[in-house]
Amino acid sequence: MIDGKTIAQTVRARAAERAQKLAEMGIVPGLAVILVGEDPASQIYVRNKSRAAKKVGVQSQTIVMPVETTEAEVLAIVAQLNEDAAVDAILVQSPLPKHIDEEKVQEAILPSKDVDGFHPENIGRLFANRAGYYPIANTPRGVMTLLDATQQTLHGKQAIVIGRSILVGRPMFSLLERANMTVTLAHRHTPRAELRRLTQQADVVVVATGVPGLITGDDLKEGATVIDVGINRLADGSLVGDVDFASAEPKAAFITPVPGGVGPMTIATLMQTTVELAAVNHGVELD
Numbered sequence: 001m002i003d004g005k006t007i008a009q010t011v012r013a014r015a016a017e018r019a020q021k022l023a024e025m026g027i028v029p030g031l032a033v034i035l036v037g038e039d040p041a042s043q044i045y046v047r048n049k050s051r052a053a054k055k056v057g058v059q060s061q062t063i064v065m066p067v068e069t070t071e072a073e074v075l076a077i078v079a080q081l082n083e084d085a086a087v088d089a090i091l092v093q094s095p096l097p098k099h100i101d102e103e104k105v106q107e108a109i110l111p112s113k114d115v116d117g118f119h120p121e122n123i124g125r126l127f128a129n130r131a132g133y134y135p136i137a138n139t140p141r142g143v144m145t146l147l148d149a150t151q152q153t154l155h156g157k158q159a160i161v162i163g164r165s166i167l168v169g170r171p172m173f174s175l176l177e178r179a180n181m182t183v184t185l186a187h188r189h190t191p192r193a194e195l196r197r198l199t200q201q202a203d204v205v206v207v208a209t210g211v212p213g214l215i216t217g218d219d220l221k222e223g224a225t226v227i228d229v230g231i232n233r234l235a236d237g238s239l240v241g242d243v244d245f246a247s248a249e250p251k252a253a254f255i256t257p258v259p260g261g262v263g264p265m266t267i268a269t270l271m272q273t274t275v276e277l278a279a280v281n282h283g284v285e286l287d
């Protein structure tokens with residue numbers, strides 16, 4: 001079992017240390033979160049984020065807007081936060097209500113404050129494997145930290161990413177490729193039998209689809225590493241991932257639970273990125 005909570009704690013502690021260093025220079029890392037409407041996964045995220053920010057020493061504010069908010073209103077808030085010197089990092093919760101063009105909002109955020117790494121400029125840098133600092137989406141970046149903690153060689157091994165969202169799948173593909181893995185990106189048009197054939201060959205399987213129980217033990221190669229990014233609320237209120245844990249766990253060498261796996265890691269990585277952006281934006285070099 002990959003213990004996301006413990007690894008997240010280590011990342012948070014390091015972020016807190018760096019935030020402390022910045023505070024001594026009079027810099028308080030500032031994070032602004034915009035939440036429009038009531039997506040359940042987003043609400044969990046917002047709650048846990050505020051808690052982590054307090055612990056790390058990040059000044060966080062959440063702007064909650066009703067579901068009927070217009071695109072112009074969201075863009076106006078983003079413009080205001082772009083100008084605000086106390087804000088180093090801006091995060092607009094995804095998904096936005098359908099009447100708002102999410103891409104337009106993502107492009108309105110200053111790339112230097114784009115803590116999610118969703119701005120095309122930052123995505124382009126990642127995809128092109130550019131050197132230098134730029135923000136990378138926190139969930140896939142956190143997954144790389146989890147993989148790192150398993151102390152396996154990734155180089156030359158096979159990975160499959162299931163799901164091609166801008167939030168997870170696409171940046172995940174780039175990060176695994178950058179770790180010198182051979183990466184397959186599967187999605188809703190991948191035929192089911194083909195998907196199984198591909199996952200059965202993979203050393204690392206990252207599932208980010210929002211389909212509970214999509215991947216079972218039968219889909220896996222013996223000794224695979226399984227990273228479950230899914231976060232699904234069932235009718236009985238329980239939280240499950242996209243992997244059928246009971247059947248997958250005996251086959252896997254490493255597996256992340258839900259909750260307690262990727263979720264806490266996303267939060268910790270968000271704190272890490274916020275502190276980094278504060279440093280970069282103030283011209284401070286962190287060790």
Ligand SMILES: Nc1nc(=O)c2c([nH]1)NC[C@@H]1CN(c3ccc(C(=O)N[C@@H](CCC(=O)O)C(=O)O)cc3)C=[N+]21
Binds near residue numbers: 267
């Ligand atoms: N712009 C944007 N960036 C995101 O990164 C983003 C987003 N929008 N929209 C929503 C999704 C979802 N997401 C979660 C992060 C952490 C937990 C989390 O803390 N999970 C705990 C839950 C524990 C609990 O409180 O029950 C766990 O898995 O252990 C959940 C969900 C980030 N997302």
